[in-house]
Amino acid sequence: MAEVKQAAQALDAALALLAAGEVVAIPTETVYGLAGDATSGQAVARIFEAKGRPRFNPLIAHVASMAMAEKIAVFDPLSARLAENFWPGPLTLVLPLREAFGIHPLVTAGLDTIALRMPRGFASGLIDRLGRPLAAPSANRSGRISATTAAAVAEDLGDRIRLVVDGGPTPVGVESTILKVEKGKLRLLRPGGVTADEIEKAVGMGVERYGDAAIEAPGMMASHYAPGASVRLDVAEVHPGEALLAFGPRRAAGSNDAAAVKNLSERGDLREAAANLFSYLKELDRSGAATIAVEPIPFDGLGEAINDRLRRAAAPRRHDMNRD
Structure with missing residues (x-):
């Protein structure tokens, strides 16, 4: 079973596992994430294996700074403005991918875009120390209810991973909002911890809903977040x-x-x-x-x-x- 360690004592253990290509469950402000080195095929494959997640479903890559983000993706002026207003925080931006940085193709599910987020707290410090972005979908078996406590992660994934970092209950409680800038327009791919009203107020323009779009970001599968009942x-x-x-x-x-x-x-x-x-x-x-x-x-x-x-x-x- 996974070891559960308090966040204040878990940084070195988490770093050692991540450096070895393992995965670690970590707290973020939204929900708990199942984190692995986004540049390592071995680590990303372990995320999919532990979750039982379909490999056509892309992952969010988490960064610790704008400098790291700009090495991975291309920011147009509107996307940069959104990052300035809402990072760190519960907003994910879908951006054109820079090929040179080395994000493993499993993270993007073969797309030429990447979903990027800058989290707060323990996750940010961990990424900064590792020096590489972390792919980190929600820490639960695929399609099931997302975990907002370390105990919920251990109950669901404890037999599949080695470490759960306990940062207490997550304050937001739902996953990040996913937004894509496309031809000068804002498309909401997944509503989440930043509301459409907050986005519209920050940038002075409306947000379009995605409708019945193809999967181009996490959380867009029709059946998801499901209990057994x-x-x-x-x-x-x-x-x-x-x-x-x-x-x-x-x-x-x-x-x-x-x-x-x-x-x-x-x-x-x-x-x-x-x-x-x-x-x-x-x-x-x-x-x-x-x-x-x-x-x-x-x-x-x-x-x-x-x-x-x-x-x-x-x-x-x-x-x-x-x-x-």
């Missing part, structure tokens, strides 16, 4: 035996008969709801209920990211991702 959205009534993921002060009809209830935010606060989303889904999944009913959640602000994750959690999935 099925998920039923926007419920007005809870069926007998269902677990309930609630939001706000008012309950759906039948909530008193729910198998279990977790309220994302009794105050109706979307930032609190985002921070609680994945951990509460995990808790309700453990209740043994066959279905998790979800009360309606507003789409404004972080609600867009929350609803995106819930829609993907509720999407039809392969048989092997259902509860036995």
Whole structure:
């Protein structure tokens, strides 16, 4: 089983494993990431193996500085402005790839672009010490609920990796927003920890949604972030035996008969709801209920990211991702 070490004591152990081509679960401000050297084919292959992740699904490369980022990707003026406003932080930019830096092709899934993010905290210091970018998708088995605590990582991946760095619960609670600048326009590929409103206010232009686009960034698969139970959205009534993921002060009809209830935010606060989303889904999944009913959640602000994750959690999935 993986060793779990507190972040304050884990830097040297994490560096040694990464330098040897191993993978390490690390905290970021969004969710926990399964990190490996983005320039090492051995390390990136181990990420895909540990997660059981399809290799056509690209990874985000994480950097510690703009100097490192500019060696990997080409920044147009608008992308540079976005980085200046939101890095370090929960924004990922999809940019043209510079071939000379040595990002392994598995990271980009054969695309001529790369998804880049600059995280805060332990992850930033680790990348800086390593001197190379880290590929780091969420630290969970592919398609399952993302981990926001070290305990959740250890439960899901503890038999597949050697080290989990414990930095406490992640403050944002959902993955980064993924944005692409294309022909002078902003395309939102995945809503996340930075809202579209915040982006529009920072750069003075609108953000277009991607629609039914081909996979060109992480988190765009139809079925993703899924618990073992099925998920039923926007419920007005809870069926007998269902677990309930609630939001706000008012309950759906039948909530008193729910198998279990977790309220994302009794105050109706979307930032609190985002921070609680994945951990509460995990808790309700453990209740043994066959279905998790979800009360309606507003789409404004972080609600867009929350609803995106819930829609993907509720999407039809392969048989092997259902509860036995």
